[in-house]
Amino acid sequence: MTVSWSSPVRYVECDQQGVVFNAHYLTWADEASNVWWSATGLPWDTLTAAGGEPVVKASTLEWSSSARWGDTVTVDAETEKVGRTSATVRFTVRVDERVCCVVRNTYVWLSGEGAAPWPDDVRAKLTASTA
Template identity: 65%
Template sequence: MPEVWSAPVRFVECDQQGVAFNAHYLVWADEAVNAWWAARGLPWQALVERGVEYFVKASSLDWVSSARYGETVAVDVGPAAVGRTSLTLEFTVRVGDRTCCTVRTTYVATVDGRPTPWPDDVRALLSAG
């Protein structure tokens, strides 16, 4: 999985021990998913202009170690599963070679708020990795 997003851990993202608060791992995954789509030539706005939006259906997090104030987190993203209307991505949040957390998020493609199959060209792009 290639790195698609990184940033230093900011003071505001940490607790009193200087450890990144757990909710920020989801924020980092959100930042990374936008970069992941853009790297594939489909920034969020391009999908919206086609009438397709995607929403989070579920997320799970598995922590291994803590990211700390002043460290730089990098997020690697790769597809874990492509369904008819869904896409599950796996985000590996790491500091250097040390994995901090793995986030698995399932998104659902929608039109007018209802699940819809991914357009054929988008499905081909997703299936290609």
């Protein structure tokens, strides 16, 4: 399952040459993650009611080309891998069909006692969303 989020590139997200500053790709992945969590059947209020919350343990970014001021970016989010204690989501940032960056976030479940395996119902929904 792939879900998408999009936004125009704002001036504040760019350097003086009009090229998007690298950190904003992570911000866009975070924005798209809210759409992705909801699409998996796990909106944020449902997750926090389950006694914990997913947190980003690691992020990687791989750039292909620059997004620029005046572009509209679309971020396609899809579940790449689900394990017992983590899940990896791939966020492909593109302008039209041109890929600018791929962000991979690895999420872990954090309860009041620290990192823990996914609750069974959460893991079932994550697994069902795997591409």
